[in-house]
Amino acid sequence: MLNLKKHSHQLNSKLRHTAKSISSDGIKLRNFSLLILAAGVLVSFFADVEVHASEPWLHLQLMLQGLFTPSVSNPQSLLLDLLYTVAVALIGVSVSVVAGFLLSLCYEHYLVRLCCAFFRAIHELFWALIFLQIFGLSVTTAILAIAIPYACTFARVFHDIYQQSQVKITQLSQIKRSKISYFLYVQLPQTLPKMQSYLRYRFECGIRTSAVLGFVGLPTIGFHLETAFKQADYSFAGALLIAFYLLIASIKYWLKLYLLPLYLSIAIYVLPSSDFVNDSENIYRFFSSDIWPRVVLGEGLSVLSIIHHYSQWFAALFMSQGVAGIFNTLMLSMMAVATTAVSCVLMISLIASIHQYWLMQKIANSLLLILRSTPEYILAFVLLLIIGPSMLPAVVALSMHNSALISFLLQRNLEEKYLRKATGFSDYLYKILPQIYPYFISLLMYRAEIILRESAILGVLGVMTLGFYIDSAFEDLRFDRAFALLFITAVLNILVDQFSRKMQLNFTQQGIRVRSRD
Amino acid sequence: MRHLFKLTDYSLSYPDQPVLVDVSLSIEQGEKVAIVGQSGAGKSTLLNVLFTQQPDQSAYCVQDRELIFGLSCYNNIYLAKLAEHTALQNLLNLLKPNPRALQKITVLAQQLAIEDKLHVSVNKLSGGQQQRVAVARACYQQKPVFLGDEPVSNLDALKAQQVLEVILNSHQTSIIALHDRHLALQYFDRIVGLKAGKIAIDKPAAKLCIDDLDQLYL
Numbered sequence: 001m002l003n004l005k006k007h008s009h010q011l012n013s014k015l016r017h018t019a020k021s022i023s024s025d026g027i028k029l030r031n032f033s034l035l036i037l038a039a040g041v042l043v044s045f046f047a048d049v050e051v052h053a054s055e056p057w058l059h060l061q062l063m064l065q066g067l068f069t070p071s072v073s074n075p076q077s078l079l080l081d082l083l084y085t086v087a088v089a090l091i092g093v094s095v096s097v098v099a100g101f102l103l104s105l106c107y108e109h110y111l112v113r114l115c116c117a118f119f120r121a122i123h124e125l126f127w128a129l130i131f132l133q134i135f136g137l138s139v140t141t142a143i144l145a146i147a148i149p150y151a152c153t154f155a156r157v158f159h160d161i162y163q164q165s166q167v168k169i170t171q172l173s174q175i176k177r178s179k180i181s182y183f184l185y186v187q188l189p190q191t192l193p194k195m196q197s198y199l200r201y202r203f204e205c206g207i208r209t210s211a212v213l214g215f216v217g218l219p220t221i222g223f224h225l226e227t228a229f230k231q232a233d234y235s236f237a238g239a240l241l242i243a244f245y246l247l248i249a250s251i252k253y254w255l256k257l258y259l260l261p262l263y264l265s266i267a268i269y270v271l272p273s274s275d276f277v278n279d280s281e282n283i284y285r286f287f288s289s290d291i292w293p294r295v296v297l298g299e300g301l302s303v304l305s306i307i308h309h310y311s312q313w314f315a316a317l318f319m320s321q322g323v324a325g326i327f328n329t330l331m332l333s334m335m336a337v338a339t340t341a342v343s344c345v346l347m348i349s350l351i352a353s354i355h356q357y358w359l360m361q362k363i364a365n366s367l368l369l370i371l372r373s374t375p376e377y378i379l380a381f382v383l384l385l386i387i388g389p390s391m392l393p394a395v396v397a398l399s400m401h402n403s404a405l406i407s408f409l410l411q412r413n414l415e416e417k418y419l420r421k422a423t424g425f426s427d428y429l430y431k432i433l434p435q436i437y438p439y440f441i442s443l444l445m446y447r448a449e450i451i452l453r454e455s456a457i458l459g460v461l462g463v464m465t466l467g468f469y470i471d472s473a474f475e476d477l478r479f480d481r482a483f484a485l486l487f488i489t490a491v492l493n494i495l496v497d498q499f500s501r502k503m504q505l506n507f508t509q510q511g512i513r514v515r516s517r518d
Numbered sequence: 519m520r521h522l523f524k525l526t527d528y529s530l531s532y533p534d535q536p537v538l539v540d541v542s543l544s545i546e547q548g549e550k551v552a553i554v555g556q557s558g559a560g561k562s563t564l565l566n567v568l569f570t571q572q573p574d575q576s577a578y579c580v581q582d583r584e585l586i587f588g589l590s591c592y593n594n595i596y597l598a599k600l601a602e603h604t605a606l607q608n609l610l611n612l613l614k615p616n617p618r619a620l621q622k623i624t625v626l627a628q629q630l631a632i633e634d635k636l637h638v639s640v641n642k643l644s645g646g647q648q649q650r651v652a653v654a655r656a657c658y659q660q661k662p663v664f665l666g667d668e669p670v671s672n673l674d675a676l677k678a679q680q681v682l683e684v685i686l687n688s689h690q691t692s693i694i695a696l697h698d699r700h701l702a703l704q705y706f707d708r709i710v711g712l713k714a715g716k717i718a719i720d721k722p723a724a725k726l727c728i729d730d731l732d733q734l735y736l
Contacts (some may be wrong), residue, residue: 167586172598173573185593185596186613192588395543
């Protein structure tokens, strides 16, 4: 009798404990979601999100017309553009995967981790702007702009992958003594498939990045895309975009890792060889004098006075441009994260409610595919032409691209759980949403860091984020300012990354898994 | 003769339930001991405890095999001697098998009837084949003692006998957990029967019959 009482008491406390943990998790998620939304709405009162263009609908109509009536006057040059785009991506990603793999082996080291975090935090386009000053409009610039940040990303993701696959070998404890052999025989074979699939995904990213690099003048498809849009040659722009989508969609058919050596040799052969610039004098001058303000370059200055002068100069720059840049970058990111969250929830509900209509679902899936294949930068560029210069096009572009990507990943997650059918809205609210919500928030936090990176870079298009000040500094040949502002951008990015990673782990135990899958 | 393994009134319990209760057991060099008993009777735990007494002398073939998916059978077996080669030799062996190791491993694989699978990735093998790779890895360590946790449970009767013979012939001392009472009686000198963490039987195999062992499973 006593035993039974004790048992029921235990059961009760267990139930209460579970109920408490469910509700507290739910409340935490709800509060956090509301916080994201509130921050986005609050910030939008202070931001410039107005439509400045005189006839946005007319522009949109003309562009859509162009997309449906694609025309190419010179197909050969279009093919060459595509070829260059792919070649730059192939070489850049290949260099970065080798470097990233080597870095991943010593990623435990604090310095390696710090350097990777720092280099990764600087967007590929910023790297391109830096190398433009050294190597000019050359293939070297394009390849380095991809290779450096990608190598650091590979290092981190590969390291995460090793961490996840801790293998137990109880009977052979002595093999752990040789770290290299243990890595070769135990860790690497288990993780290789994941690393390969991540490499394939990175090639796709590389092609997108390579295309965007054309916007700063490098010889990839983005170059002609920018010109076509600016000259309102929408039929040509449409043709370029369609060619780009076909290229992205076809990747899975031709990108076989065993064919990589062949592709690489073709890529090196195809790219104009005179473009592989290597000017050591330029490099030395750039890093020894160009990127430092004049106040610290005088003869006979002591180290202390250099530090003193530089910090004074830096503080002045920080107050005049840094604060405004950081403020605008964060505002844009917060609005983008909030709108991404809302449009994700809407998209998933839409997809769940049309599951029985085959055709509609195909259309929805293709739209998602197109949106997530289009780089944010290109979306923002086009929207800017339509809506005019404010934060609105940037917010729309960021949330369109990211919500399409998150919805795609969520949908795949639902399919894994065999949970696609919702018979009505309440069904969706009670059956589907709760199942994926923690994963959704975790994905959103993971994208938040990328949204911040992109928010900064969209300044190059004229939105007043950090990228705007950096781009202006480059245009004025004030490399000292550009360098200092890039430093600020990187630090901001690292801080937000730390925060978003913490939030991811807070809401799901799968934080790391999410990141390395994508 | 000196004791290779010795436990005196040994008990072990997980937070909510005892696993081994007052176990006293000593095993000498040259013995062939079968450990029988229901699932959960404490067989694996006993083997784990024994392994900690002679970790350098024993080749331990655990139940979940611990094979490295993505590596070929050959390399999974080679893994046993990883620490005896330099990192460079191990790297080269991944690119092209070391001829001496390959020869030895091929002989072993022939005895276990997996020689045609040597260069196939282990995840493409059946459960029984994987089990024999795990046995081959343990044998390739060439240790005097073999500790096996149901190393033949996934094999048909004939293969199980064949594999057991290879194990017993290549080790001075063998301690193997088994479910198959007939195999235990046929191949081992001594049988230790566990029931709920206690030693219920510890006798020479010759003095036991199948009914005695069946008692453990009631």
